[in-house]
Amino acid sequence: MNWKKGGPTSINLRNHQTMPGLKVVALIxxxxxxxxxxxxxxxxxxxVVALANLYPADVRREAIADLDTDKETDDINSYMYQTVGHAVIPLYAEALGLPLYRQHIHGTNVDSNKIYDPQTFPQTRAASDERQEDETESLLPLLRQVLAEHPSVTAISTGAILSDYQRTRVESVALRLNLTPLSYxxxxxxxxxxxxxSLLEDMYAVGQDSRIIKVASGGLGTDHLWLGLGEHGAIQRLVRDFGRLSAFEGSGGLETGSVLGEGGEFETLAMNGPSCLWKKRIVVAEEDRMTVQGEGGTWALKISRAETAEMEPEKDEDSNDVRVPNLLDARFETMRRLVGEHKSMENTTKMAPANAMRNDEVGREPLLPQQIMAWQIKETADTVWISNMMSExxxxxxxxQTVTIMEQLSQLLQERHLNIENISLTVTLLRNMADFAIVNKRYAEFFQRPSPPARVTVGCGGGLPNGxxxxxxVSINRRPRKERIGLHVQSWSYWAPANIGPYSQAISVPTEAVDGHRQVFIAGxxxxxxxxxxxxxxxxxEQALLSLQHLWRIGQATKVHWWIAGAVAFTVSSSEEESQQKASIVHECWTLAHTVEMEDEDDEDEDIADRSLHRGWGRANAKVSIKTPLWTLPDWDGTRSALSTGANTxxxxxxxxxxxxxxxxxxxxxxxxxxxxFQGTSNAGExxxxxxxRHDAIEEQIMKDIRQTAGLTEIFAGSPLTGELLALAQEVQAMIIPCKGIYCNDIKKLETLIRYRK
Incomplete structure (x- = not known):
């Protein structure tokens, strides 16, 4: 351990949100x-109660004095960790007034895949052979040391922005130690x-002074070294220089993240910041910085000496205020205003106690008969659906019951030369949501590798068979694991809810119907x-819009063109009137999400500029901001082409x-x-x-279509399955979802909803 006493051991920023806080170790x-x-x-x-850092194995962790200046930068070009400037790290203990723990890096990038999977390591190696250990695993002894000294720590903070490579590795180690990963x-x-x-602007607005100490891009040179990102015109200069590079390469625009250095274009060293965190600043004299050339045309600064100094008086106390991105995008804020014609339902939709919600289930006849055929199996060349799995x-x-179901499922998969990793989607129906925690725990025991299936979980009460x-x-894809793409973000952030548990936000697999198309299963x-x-x-x-925005952001992140299966909005209500109100709102939200255009958020840009004026940056510099290209969802043009629909549809x-x-x-x-x-113009089939x-019959032609469909048929049952409908469900091996009621666009209450793909 290497830290200096002085200043508080924990800091709380004023005006933070009221919520139970976590004890955090910050990985710096x-x-x-x-x-x-x-x-x-x-x-x-x-x-934040402690700092943690990893450094190259062949240097000392204590003071930076007397470092060998002939040894270039001591930068090991780690895939995972920034090591350039590591010699200054010990000073952060004094600068921030927090204990600092350090550990040297073992091994290299054994697993170079974007998504980290520790189970891919060689299982047999000499205990002393650190070369075959992935450098990610160096985090384990470091964090264990922190936990030994600070057993109250429950979370770890990282600075991941766009790198799945970095994020998934920290998440892997953190969750093995029962730490919550925070990637704000x-x-x-x-x-x-x-x-x-916007990130650089927010850093500037609170007075964080960060200096460029390494450049590795054709758009940057030695004249960018020691450029302060808080200096007047610095952000404008980066945008201009990266823009020239993009024009030279003919890429048509800045690559997202390049101005932030996310692609390794440059690396920085933070020297100062707001007083809510920084107790002293770090100073490096010009004569203590030496420019050296690295491999591949990179340039870096070798720092031979640094020291801490007293803080300068802050020009404005507002520099302690950190901007938090708006909860809703401009598009969804517009939708909120449009949906605002509905009266606020805050007073009428507060959840009743859990036991009260289940009172109407007592003595209720199950919607699914005891004799319903469980374990329905439907198979095609690429897909297997196993539906209505229940314990005997x-x-x-x-x-x-969870373990029994999962063990029997595993056996069925083995018989087909598949395994649990082939599952793309799980739909879990619970009699009582109070069982969710224990069901989740047992379910998780069967998914130990990254990117488990997407999952939907709802409570059906007495709709399930007695007992x-x-x-x-489940939906199972037979394709090799390498063809499966998972989105599995387990860190808390401002983006979308973390998946703390055995499910992914989304799983993308090749479709069976059309070569090149991919189906994206998204978690509820x-x-x-x-x-x-x-x-x-x-x-x-607010609940309807925020959860729909989560669906949209995940769809954009996974490059969804179209919602091929439409949408189901599960709702909870205590009366028929409330059910109709909520149905009306979700239908309006869904329609608006497809018809309201994405808007610029100029007002917030103005706020950033205004907050920056008092620091002498100037409105002109604030306006160098360029919009991040967002994935278009829905993609009307691509969808019309792929679905072979009319030109004006x-x-x-x-x-x-x-x-x-x-x-x-x-x-x-x-x-x-x-x-x-979509890939190409072949019809994908909606x-x-x-x-x-209540008294509707299924048309003969529709019955024929359902029987002939190769895909899965889903039946949402708002009343007991009997007669012709029960026979159809068994014949086509349908997945059944019992419910209390179904509402279509005109708020008409339905008894049954059948979803299938021709």
């Missing part, structure tokens, strides 16, 4: 992002105000505030509100959809919905 590299992320931890009410800068350029320079033991508890605590259905989205993982409020409009995909008994975390709404990535009222 000395760079701008790792230091700025600490401010966001404080802004969200967390307490994640996807920052894609958050309001959606500019590539009616007296078993939820944990035992059944849960029912599960509930209205969690991403930064705190708490349900946003009791107002239903702008039909919104269907949406149905499905009333259930309970949702996770007491949420009032959960959005569920599946997307598609999902077809058949809506049935």
């Amino acid at each position: 590299s000395g760079g701008k992002d790792s230091l700025f992320s600490i401010l966001h931890c404080q802004r969200n009410g967390h307490e 800068l994640w996807q920052y350029p894609y958050l309001p105000p959606h500019t590539q320079t 033991g009616a007296s078993e508890d939820a944990a035992t 059944k605590r849960l029912m599960m259905s 989205q509930i209205p969690l505030r991403p930064a705190t993982m708490e349900v946003v409020s009791s107002d239903f409009v 702008k039909d919104v995909p269907p949406c149905y509100a499905v009333q259930v008994s309970e949702l996770p975390k007491g949420a009032q709404v959960e959005w569920w959809s599946q997307g598609v990535q 999902a077809t919905f058949i809506a049935l009222g």
